[in-house]
Structure formats: C-alpha cells, structure tokens
Amino acid sequence: MWFEQVMFFVAAAAALGGALGVVMLRNPFYSVLSLVVHLISLAVLFLLLQAAFLAAAQVVVYAGAVMVLYIFVVAYIGGQDEAMRPDDSLISSFGPLFAAAIAVELCLALIGTGLESLDTRGADVGPGFGSPGEIGSLLLQGFLVPFEAASYLLLVAAVGAVVLARRRRGLEEEPPPPPPEAATETLEVRA
Amino acid sequence: MSATDYGWLILAFPLAGMLITSFGWRVLPGRVPGWIASAAIGLAFLAAIGALVQIQDLPAEERSLVDSAWTYTATAGVRVDMAILVDPLSVFMCLVVSGVSFLIHVYSVAYMTGDRGLARYFAYLNYFVFSMLLLVLAANFVILIIGWAFVGAASYLLISFWYRRNTATYAGIKAFVMNVIGDVGLVIAAFLLLNETGTLDFGPMFAGAEDAFPRNDGTLVAACLLILVGAFAKSAQLPLHTWLPDAMEGPTPVSALIHAATMVTAGVYLIARTHPLFELAPTAADVSAIIGALTLFFAATVALAVTDLKRIIAYSTISQIGYMVLGVSVAAYGAGLFHLMTHAFFKALLFMGAGSIIGAMAGLQDIDRMGGFRRAMPFTFVTFTIGALALAAFPLTSGFFSKDEILAFTINRGGGYWVLAIVGYIAAALTAFYAFRMVFRVFYGDPVPEARELEEGHLAHHDPQNPMTGEAEDTDVGFPGPEHAIAERSWPMKAAMGPLALLALVAGAVQIPGATDVIEHFLEPTFEDSRFHDTAPTEGSELVGLVVGGLISLAAITVAFTVYLRRPGTTDRLRERFAAVHAFLFNKWYFDELYDAVFVRPAATAGSFGRRVIETDFVQGFIVGGATGIVRVGTSFARAIQTGYLRGYALLLLLGLGALALYFLIASS
C-alpha cells in the first residue's frame, strides 16, 4: 500500500507542477513540454486507478500524437515570449481569484459530501478491469453509438483541418513570417 | 296596394334614382342623370298621391298606419322596428316635399347644365329627398334620427358642392357642426323619453305619455327642450341659425329645396309630430314660441340691411320658419303646417327667380350691382313679384291666409301671447318691406350693363369669380360650370316656376276662414288629441286678423315703393344717419363674431395646445421617446458586455460556472 501512496503523491506533484508550468511559463514551447510532463504523470495516475488501457492511450495518443502536433505548430509559428507583468487589466488580476474560488467550492463539495463511497478505495474489481479486452467489448456492445459518433467527429475534424489548411487562389507566394520588429514593438508598448 | 305599400314606394323611388345616377355616372350622357332623378321624384309624388287616396278611403279613426320592414332589435326594455308611419301629417309632408322637389329637380336640369358634377349633384339631391321622406315617414325616434342625420349629411354635401371654393367648404362644415349639435340634443331627448315611457314608437309613446309624466314634469320639459335644440338647429332658429345664410354658397336650386322648402321645415314637422309631449310640458312650448317670435323679428331686421340677394331670401326663410315654429308652439298645427306648404311654394319660387337673375348677372349676387331687369327678363320679373307678394302676405295670396291665421291663433291664446302676436305683426311689416326692397332694387331703376346686354339679346359674361369674396376661379370640376341659365331661355325653368307661381297665388283658397277648411280637416285625425283642439279662434276674430294683416302689408309695400322708387337716395341718407344701427344689422347682430369668440377660438386654442404640448411634447417626446430611451439605455448596457474580448467572455463563463456550483453547494447542504 505504501508504494501506491508514494506513487500517488509523486504523480500528483508532477501533474500539478506541469499544470502550473503550462500556465506560468512564458515561452509557449516550454508550456508544451510542461504539458507533456503533466500528461505522463496523469497516465501514472490512471494506472493507479486500474485504467491500464486508458493510461496507454493517454501516452500514445495524447502525449504522443497531439503534443507532437502542437510542437510542429509552435515551431512553425514561432511563439514569441509573452510579457507578463505589464498587463494590468482587471481580468488578469481577478481571473486566478475566481479560479481559486471555484477550486475551493469544488473541494468543499467533495470533502463535505455525504457520499460514503468517496472515502473508500472503490468497489471490488476483478483483474480484468480496465484491460483492452473489456474496453473493446464495451465499445462494441454497450457504447456502440458513442463509438460511431466519435468516428464521425474525427471525420469532420479531418475535413475541417483540410479546409483550414487549403491555400486560397490568388495567394501565390507564401506569406512571410511576421517581422521580428513587431515583437519588439509590443514589448516596448507594454514596457 | 295599401297606404303603407305606397309609403314604401315613396321611399324606394328616390333611393333608386340615387343609385342609378351615382353608379351610372360614367355611362349616362349630358343631362340624362337630371331627367332620371326628376322622374324618380315624380314617381314618388305619384306614390304620395296614391297614399293620400288610400288613406282617405279609411274612416277617420284608422288613418294612422304603421308598417314595419324588419325588427332591428327586440330585447328587454327596448324594441326598435324599421317602420314607417302613414298618417295624414306624414302624407301631407310627403306631398309637399315630393311635389316641390320634383319641380326643383326639373329646374336644376337647366340650371346645372354644363357643370362637370351634374351626375353627382342629382345623386346628392335624390339622396336628400330620400332622407327627408324617411324623416317624415318615420314611425319611431330611431328612423327619425336616421333621416335627420341623413338630411344633415345631404345638406353638407350639397352646400359644399362646388368644393374647390373655400367659402363653400367652410360653410358646409359650419352647417354640419351646428346640425350635429341638434342631433345630439335630439338623441338625448329620445333617450330620456325611452327611459320614462319605455318605447320609442310614436303611437305608444304619445298614448302613454300622459300616464308617464305629470304635467310640466322636469324630465319631460328637459326632453322637450332637447327636442327643441334639435329642431332649432335644423330649422335655423336662434341661436343655432348662423349656418343658414352661409349655406347659400351651394347652388341656388339647393337653396330652394333644402334651405327653403323642405329640410329647414323638418324642425317644424318634429314639433308638430311630438305635439302631445309639448302640450304636456307647456314650459317647453312657451320657450319654443318665444324663440320663434324672437327669430322672426331678428331675421326680418337683418334682411333689411344685407346686400346679397340669396342671403336676403335666406333671412326671410329664417323669419318665416319662425312664424311656423310660433304656430305649432301655440297649438295652431293646421295653420303652422299650412304656412309651411305655402312658404314652400313662394320661397322656392323666389329662389328660382333669384337663380335666374344670378344667371343673367353671370354669377354675381350683390343687389347693389343689379337694377332694371324688368324689360330684359319679363317672365322672371312676373314670377319673382308673385313670390314677393306672397311673402309679403299681400291680400288674397297664399301667404296672406297662412301667416295671418297663425297670428290669429296666437292672439286667441290670450295673455302673454299678445306680445308675441304684436312682434309677429311688426315683423310682417318688415317682411313686406324687404320683399319689395328686393323687387324694386333688382327690377326697377336704371338698367345695369348686364340688363342692357340682355335686352340686346345676349347674356353678359364675367370672368368666373367667387360671388362673396371676388377672388378669381375657373370653371373646371369643383367650380360652377361656364354656362349660365335664365328662365326666359330654358323651358325646364319655366316649367318649374310657372306652377309654383300659380300655387303661390291661389293655394290660399284651401284654407279661407269661414269658407274652406281643407288642410285643417285633412290633418284633423293626427291632431285631434290636442287639448287645444276646440279652442280655435272664431271666424270673426280671424277675419279681423286678416284685415289687419292685409293693411299692414299694403302699407309696408307703399313705404317701400316710396323709399325706392319715388325718392331714390333715401336709403343712403338713412344709412348715414343711423350708421351704428345699420352696422349692427349688416353684421347680423354680430352673432358670428360672438360664436367665434366664445366657441371657435377656445376650441382652436385647445386644439393647438393639444397638438403642441400634449401630442408633440408629452406623447411623442416623453412617452414614446421615454420608452425608446429606456430601451436604448438598457440595451446599451447589454451592448457594453459584447466587447469581442475573448478573455472577458471566458471570465464570464467561469463566473457562471462558479455561481452554479455555489448554488448547488448551498442547496444540497
């Protein structure tokens, strides 16, 4: 048991750290990498919850494919370092406050709840719980409609991506990247 | 065919004439609408004769027939039928109305030749005759009020017939507004009577009036006074008389028909029809008699001073109707209605003659510009003089017998009525004087240029202008046409004026005191329930009255002869010496100015106040502007949220989520 608890705390700390890194790191590239750390620690947490297939999917699909896509785009676009402090609009001060308020509310709800099963480790499950075979049989039997709908969604997304990436007529040459002077401009304005 | 069938026919023919001329105005050429309309009225006259014959066949007690076409409403408390009443009074009125109307229609065919609104004119004229016949044939107050309102509308349409003349349209509005005042009085009176007696039909109401009302009861007096308001508005008595002289803006045949012979007598008919109520409320009858006497005196004085030919005749109409009102108010029903009949004859004749003279003057109406037409227009001269003689109550004309009979009855009532009778005799003198003022001014003296041209054989021509204000006009639609007709040259006019002249001379023969008694006897079944039925003056007193009246008439004519022919210039000297009196009379006793100051200006001020302050500032500015302003302010607040600022939207989402979570948290604790 102690192994599980230690793993939980380590993974939780990594997840929280990754999340905070996503939000607070200036360079978008670093944010992406931070998210990858977060996703992998979340995969560990999934393993702790007996969701083996999902943990694997998380690592392979999420941290693997989606994040690689992100890195491609960040490399293409450039992603300037964003200035943090000079933005003294109200939103930037109050946003975190409201988020914290919601966190407090949710915690109150969870901890003060009358649900007894929340204080247990959960129901007794067999060894096959969370295995690919069980997930697969459920997908094709009980949850067939969401499965098919999700496939439609993927099709739509693929079509949308193609449409968005299509080059319009008349735009023969590739537009040049935004000049670096713009970035310094913004920096100066907000200095 | 029974009498009531003839009654429905009397109504149907003018209605059909109106529909044919109004719907067929495009296809009927030239003067054909005029002939169709005249034929319709002619047939109505024949139907009236048919009704007369039928009703005389019946025994005297049964000569009051009611026929209902359909029941408009029959509920608790009120029952209204669309019904006509055929009895001696209504048949008498139908004969007078349809007979005189027929002759006037024939006259109009010649008078309105060349006018672009000819078909419209005859449609209106037929509509008027239909409405007037509906009024006199009404069997209950509802039909009476319907006919009353219709004749008011017809009067308005015909007064402002030449609608592009501003003076004509103003006169039409004035007439209509004053008639509406009368309508309101009449409707309220009908309601009061319905309230007390429970019915609107004439027969049952008059039979039950004696039980429902004690003598001189307040409600009954009020109802009768309101009936008088209606009658005086329609018959142009004081104080609701100012519309009639202005109504001379309409074509002359309209003045002859509506404002002399028929519509203005509707008030007299109404008082005669409701005589049981007036006899139960002597206060109202006295008020009516006094106002009648005042009116006849007032109008006679004004007719001495005004200079427009048609307006002199209009004031003489007001005055003569004052005599009729006086007659039916002192319970001289037969005499009053007899005067109504003779007045219809000679007044229509006078207006027709005036129309002929105005045609010779090419549209001008001012007697200061007329003179010496005697040789140029012999037929008009003779007929006009006959009409003037009848108006002046020259011995042995029809007006002589009718007017003096009224005054004899008045004297017979005794007491305070003597004063009214003396006023009546004074006014009779004035009447004779101004009647011959017209004759001598227009036909005697040196011929004016128009008369000289006519003697040489052609009608004078003036540029078209408004006879009152002199402003230039044209002869297109909405204005008088380019042709002017005089009696000597058009046979329809002669065909109309001839019979009327004859009747004006000899119609007196039907009611010679002591000898004949046709009218009185004919109307007896209607009026025998009058409590004054047996209090007719004796023959002796009537003959005395006749002699006095005849002497007064002759004296006044002689005075007029002296003033105008023997010593010309007398009137100018009198006008200078009595300038204030002349101004007072010439301005019609300043009634128009009084009404303008008391009613018209405050109403106009209130209207402009309403438009400026209430409508523009308050409703438009405050209420409408306020409502839109509130919406605008509210929505601008909502618009401020739509900044397009993504992070702002995200924050709002988050806030919403937090609030929801808080709600569930609290709700479940």
Place this chain on the structure above:
Amino acid sequence: MDVVWFLVLSAFIFCIGAAGVIIRRDPLVILLCLELMLNGGNLALIAFARMHGGEGGQIFALIVMVIAACEVVIGLGIIVAMYRNRLRIDVDEMTELRG
C-alpha cells in the same frame, strides 16, 4: 488511496487550466490550458469509474480524448490560418465579434 484524493486533484487541475485560459494571451497557450481542463475532467471520470466498478467512465474518458484531439486539430488550424493571413497571434486583438 481513497477516491476523494483523485477528485480533489482533478479539481485543482481543472481550476489551474481555467485560470490559464483567462490569464494568457497567446492562443496556443490558451489551447494548452483547455487541454488541462479536459484532462482534469478525464481524471475525475476515471476516478468515479473505479469507485463504481463499472467501466462506463473509462469509455467516457476515451471519447473525451477523441474530442480533445479533434478540437486541437481545428484550433491549431485556425491559429495557422491566422498566422498565414498576417494577423497578430494575440486574442486581445481579435475583437471583430464586438457588439
């Protein structure tokens, strides 16, 4: 570990993602924070699946992953299109939906 620990953790991750969406101006990073929120939700779903003993929650989480992938595709496509049309990559500059 008790299930409630996982749920508290997922709440924290969710709220950190929400704060990130509001604070950051770079649309790329905003998308990343959206991914954070989705992952928080996933963790909660799987925790409840473990609690009940049924695998419906895990299926749900799988579908959520699919949706997240699609959303990322489209979002990144939009950002690339913005870049290609020489627009500033800053959500504060995109105010055409203003009322």
